[in-house]
Every structure is written in C-alpha cells, then in structure tokens.
Amino acid sequence: MNIVAVTACPAGVAHTYMxxxxxxxxxxxxxxxxxxxxxxxxxxxxxxxxxxxxKADLVIFAVDTKVEKANRFDDKTxxxxxVAAAVKNATKVIEDATAKL
Amino acid sequence: MWKEAKKxxxxxxxxxIPIVVAGGILLSLGVIIGDxxxxxxxxxxxxxxxxGLMVPVIAGYISYSIAxxxxxxxxxxxxxxxAELGTGYIGGILVGFFAGWITNQLKKIPMHPNIAVIKPIMxxxxxxxxxxxxxxxxxxxxxxxxxxxxxxxxxxxxxNNLLILGFIIGAMMAFDMGGPVNKIALAFxxxxxxxxxxxxxxxxxxGIMAAPLGLSLATLLFPKKFSKSEKxxxxxxxxxxxxxxxxxxxxxxxxxxxxxxxxxxxGSGIGGGLALxxxxxxxxxxxIGIWGLPFVNGPFMLLIGLLVAVAIIAITVxxxxxxxxxxxxxxxxxxx
Numbered sequence: 001m002n003i004v005a006v007t008a009c010p011a012g013v014a015h016t017y018m019x020x021x022x023x024x025x026x027x028x029x030x031x032x033x034x035x036x037x038x039x040x041x042x043x044x045x046x047x048x049x050x051x052x053x054x055k056a057d058l059v060i061f062a063v064d065t066k067v068e069k070a071n072r073f074d075d076k077t078x079x080x081x082x083v084a085a086a087v088k089n090a091t092k093v094i095e096d097a098t099a100k101l
Numbered sequence: 102m103w104k105e106a107k108k109x110x111x112x113x114x115x116x117x118i119p120i121v122v123a124g125g126i127l128l129s130l131g132v133i134i135g136d137x138x139x140x141x142x143x144x145x146x147x148x149x150x151x152x153g154l155m156v157p158v159i160a161g162y163i164s165y166s167i168a169x170x171x172x173x174x175x176x177x178x179x180x181x182x183x184a185e186l187g188t189g190y191i192g193g194i195l196v197g198f199f200a201g202w203i204t205n206q207l208k209k210i211p212m213h214p215n216i217a218v219i220k221p222i223m224x225x226x227x228x229x230x231x232x233x234x235x236x237x238x239x240x241x242x243x244x245x246x247x248x249x250x251x252x253x254x255x256x257x258x259x260x261n262n263l264l265i266l267g268f269i270i271g272a273m274m275a276f277d278m279g280g281p282v283n284k285i286a287l288a289f290x291x292x293x294x295x296x297x298x299x300x301x302x303x304x305x306x307x308g309i310m311a312a313p314l315g316l317s318l319a320t321l322l323f324p325k326k327f328s329k330s331e332k333x334x335x336x337x338x339x340x341x342x343x344x345x346x347x348x349x350x351x352x353x354x355x356x357x358x359x360x361x362x363x364x365x366x367x368g369s370g371i372g373g374g375l376a377l378x379x380x381x382x383x384x385x386x387x388x389i390g391i392w393g394l395p396f397v398n399g400p401f402m403l404l405i406g407l408l409v410a411v412a413i414i415a416i417t418v419x420x421x422x423x424x425x426x427x428x429x430x431x432x433x434x435x436x437x
Contacts, residue, residue, distance in 0.1 A: 011115065
C-alpha cells in the first residue's frame, strides 16, 4: 500500500522527526511504501507533491499543530493521531489507518 | 472540541517560540553587559521590542490555525490590543480564539460574485478587527486587574511557596517529555516571562534537562539494567538534554514507563522547587539548554537544583529497574 504522512509538533525540533522515523520503520516492517513530510520549525521538508498524492491510498496525520496546506489531502482518507502516538507505537498507527479503508 | 482547541493553541506557541528565544537572549545579553552602557542599553531595547511581538504572534497564529490565512491579520491586530490593554499573554490567547472564530463567521457572509473580491481585503479585516477590538475591550475589564493581581501574587511568593511553584512546573515539564502537559507548563512560564517574572522559567529549565541527563547517567551507573540500544542512546539523549530537548528521555520511558515516568516527574519537581527556593531566576526561555546558564540570575543555584534532580533520577531509576527488564531481542523501535 502507498501511504503519505505528515508529522508536526509544537516545538518542531524533536517529536516531528522521531515520528517520521517511527512511521518509516513501521511501514517497512508491515510492507507498505511511505513518504513522510515533516512540518517542523524549519517549515515543510520532504514535501508531499501532487504525484505522490496520485499514488497514495491513505493519508496519516501525526500532528499536535495545524497541518499546513491541508487542502492537498481533501479527497483522501485521513487518519489523524497525536504526534506522540507515532513516536510510541507507529506500527499500531499504521494498522489502525489501514483498517479504516 | 478540547482537542481542536489544544491544537490551535499549540500552533500559536510553535510560531511564538523563536521570537521569545531571540528576544530573551538579546535582552539578557544587554543586562549582562550592563544597561548603563550604550551597547547594553541598545541590546535591552531591541530585546524588549522583539519580545513585544510575543502576544500579537500567539494571537495571530491561533487565529491562523482556526481560520487559515484571513485569520492572521485579524489575530495579529487583536494581539496588539491584548498587549496594550494590559491583559498580556492570557488575553492574547483568548482574543486569538475569538479572532479565528469571527473570521470564520465573516467568511460565510454571502456576497455577489462581482464584489466578492472585497471580502478578503475589506470585509474580513475591517469587521473582524473591529469585532475583536470590542471583544478585547470587554474582557479586559475583568482580565486586566486579574492579571495585575496574578503578577503581584507571583512576585510576592517566597520560601515554601516558591518551592511548591517550582515543584509543579518541574514535574509538569518532565511528566510527558515534551508533550501537551509540558507545553502547558511552558506556556505558563512564557506568560510570566512576558510580565517580567523570571522565577518560573528557572524551574522550567530543570524540568526540561533533568530527565534526559539523569537517564543517560543511569545507563553509565547501572549498565546491566539497560539494553544495548538504550545504552547507545545515552549520548544522544544527554546531548539533546543539554540542548533543552526533553524528548531524549522518551526511549527509556517507552521501555519501562512505570519505572521511569513517576521518577522523572518527582525528581524534576524536587530540582525545580529547590532551585527556586534558593533564588534562581531565568529571564530567558529554556530553549537553548545548559548553554544559556550564563544568562540566568543565580546560575549556581540553578545548577544545584539541576544536579540534585539528575542524581535523584539516575539513582532511583537504577534501583527500580531489574536486570530482567533488559530486552535486547526486541530492540526498541526508537533510536536516533
């Protein structure tokens, strides 16, 4: 399955990137492809582009703050969790998200 | 509802943090050089001007989080009202929510397509800022005296009261290692900082640094009680801790939450309380970790509080953990 995800936390220096790592590891373990965009204190990095979205089956938001340019994802199935959930147990986040489809 | 509100508040805080760090450091550099010198005086001025953006920015970006782009102008202006009317940070947060809400209502006004263009450049800013001005004026009637009262009360705290204040802040900062509880305590410390009350921020420093430092020290003191990946994580965690990032403690809390979270909460609380009781104060935000130590008032007192907290955490976690807690087979999913 092709997944795209956005991570963001208030300070934007640690949780954002830990959640990205967690999601990438968990996706690999479960055999999914994932691209994770971070919205930290440096702004948007590894941005999810239109061509990524065309392929994406599912969107995960692991965020404690507002998602920038959220309208990109309007017609997709979105699974939203606090950023801490993806840090602690990203596998469960992905499993819950795929169960939504 | 609460979840959404928290998200808006956190968005505002995240845009405000860099401003407070920059302003706080300029200000304290000026104080160190001495504000009777022209260089020092200038630095103090620039620091104060930068910090003046704090309340407008938190209001502006709460409003942005709620109402997107049109919310920024309404929120920023409302934040200036909040600051000018003496309601400070709390007023800024409240009016930020109002500004976002009113902007969303104004977006819904039906308009003929030919004149729809004036909606974002005329209708929303003018009516939005006007409505926020009235709202701000109304809430400032009870809020401004309340803020002055809070300020006087915080300034009058001494001895045991400071100990309790420091304990609560230190404990909240450590409790969820950078999560929402931590950010609520941080927001409170920013609020007092904006009013020129510097003690709470000193406890905040300790709450941020003690947990990652204490836990990495524990891996050195009790190597048999930690897994390979936890020991490998000790140096990154200590570095993150010294830079003011509590999140370095998370991998340890994930492995054995009940043997870590209560300890870091209480340990950081004791350290924070102790430092405040000894008279430590921090006029700059706790975002640059140990490197900000030269800029605080009573750096030695702060260091004592920090060391006590680190020692309590390292030793207690070391005793609570058993060698059977070590699980090298399932290496924790988290490492840096």
